[in-house]
Amino acid sequence: MDRENYAISMRGITKRFGEVVANDGICLDVRWGEILALLGENGSGKTTLMNMLSGIYQPDEGEIYEDGERIYIQSPRDAYANGIGMIHQHYKLVEVFTAAQNIILGLDDGKMDLRQTNARVKEICDRYGFDIDPTMKVYDMSVSQKQTVEIVKVLYRGAKILILDEPTAVLTPQETVKLFNVLRNMKADGKAIIIITHKLNEVMEVSDRVSVLRKGCYIGTVETAETSPQALTDMMVGHAVTLNIDRPKYDNPQRKFIVEHLTCVDAEGITRLDDVSFTANTGEILGIAGISGSGQKELLEAMTGLYPVKSGSIRFIDDAGEEVELVGKTPMQIRKTGVGMAFVPEDRLGMGLVGSMGMTGNMMLRSWKKGRGALLRKKDPEALANRILDELEVVTPSTDYPVRRLSGGNVQKVLVGREIAIQPAVLLTAYAVRGLDINTSYTIYRLLTEQKMKGVAVVYVGEDLDVLMELCDRILVLCGGAVSGIVDARKAGKDEIGLMMTSTSAKGEAR
């Protein structure tokens, strides 16, 4: 094999964290002028491997070659010096600085005059098709604009090898299209690009080759043109996997949750939810669709007592058929009313779990006394942690291992597992599969469907329209905080829902 051809060649890379072998003798090659997708289940070692190129970690064993020459990367500075730049999932920008100030931050030529910087930034933007204003402050930027600044920052430092860790997880479909065009331009320019993503349609669309990791080991590399999502999934998981969602119908759904004329206003006086009315029923998955920031977050938080309500009513129907008003109650008071409500929030390690605690500790945090967790009361948290570990195949050395050290997807499994375990009457989920690998995503869809068939009222806030249409029974579409319609997911068309997401005048049919 001729190493000269490769932009980067990693040979026999091993990285351990205590007893965890995150990377086990991995070999990976990327060529100049190609986009390589790095694929693998949650916890398979993708981020760790890339962090050894970006200088965040050093390998315990193995060698790295760039253009055929051995290189040693001890720090992010070394990575830059070797023309390697990584876009992490959590951006590292200074909010009060402008785009240009962030781009030159920490460079020795930081004293360089801003006019020159702006001119070079503009040149990079024109060349690759970015669209940023160098004088804009980071706190005024959207997520996608911040990401653009990160990429320009890396290019400004002369990166020839770019690594992007799940860059599309936070982008809208339109922003993803733009990003991919930029990546294609960089590829045409001869750069080497490695992209991590769990979305197989993106892998198929943008990559030239795909390398697959499984449980810290290198499995193989295939040409994108010669593979398929199914084949890639099988490679990732190690056995055949079915990729379809079964949508059984529940007999006789009943109203469980009634939201009427709900209006919420934020601290700045901006209306976040505008006269929202709907019901969530037993034995049903109610999807919530909308462009991100259309009120999804506020709606779930209002339902759990976390967001202040200006006017309107949120009522829960208890087992005796009585309506219990929840508006005006704190989350703790809501819990005390006996409403079995489970919540999987968007912010997993902030509102969901405590990162420094292990799985068992996090199980103990949940109040089991109220609600319908009668069965569970007898089981101790340790047993529950072990059950979740087995059923959801959580990758962790032990149930006491701090959850913040787990890979992103495994954190989510722990949270979803715990919330389902309380045997709720209502299960609210926000972006339940974000960051999850495809196999785990389907596990989550199955779990939610199981809950529905047990009579739980499931509310599923999602971003993938295809999944919403395949998984849910009804879909409520939000646009600018208002309901633009509620449709029957078995009958609605994708275009119809897309239109409703951008306009409140395109009303849907079903209640």
Ligand SMILES: Nc1ncnc2c1ncn2[C@@H]1O[C@H](COP(=O)(O)OP(=O)(O)OP(=O)(O)O)[C@@H](O)[C@H]1O
């Ligand atoms: N700093 C750390 N300390 C201890 N263990 C770690 C650390 N970083 C990663 N690990 C472990 O290494 C393994 C690989 O994690 P990594 O984050 O590389 O996975 P991944 O493939 O990027 O997963 P995901 O798709 O969920 O992001 C996991 O078991 C994880 O718990």
Ligand SMILES: [Mg+2]
């Ligand atoms: Mg990762």
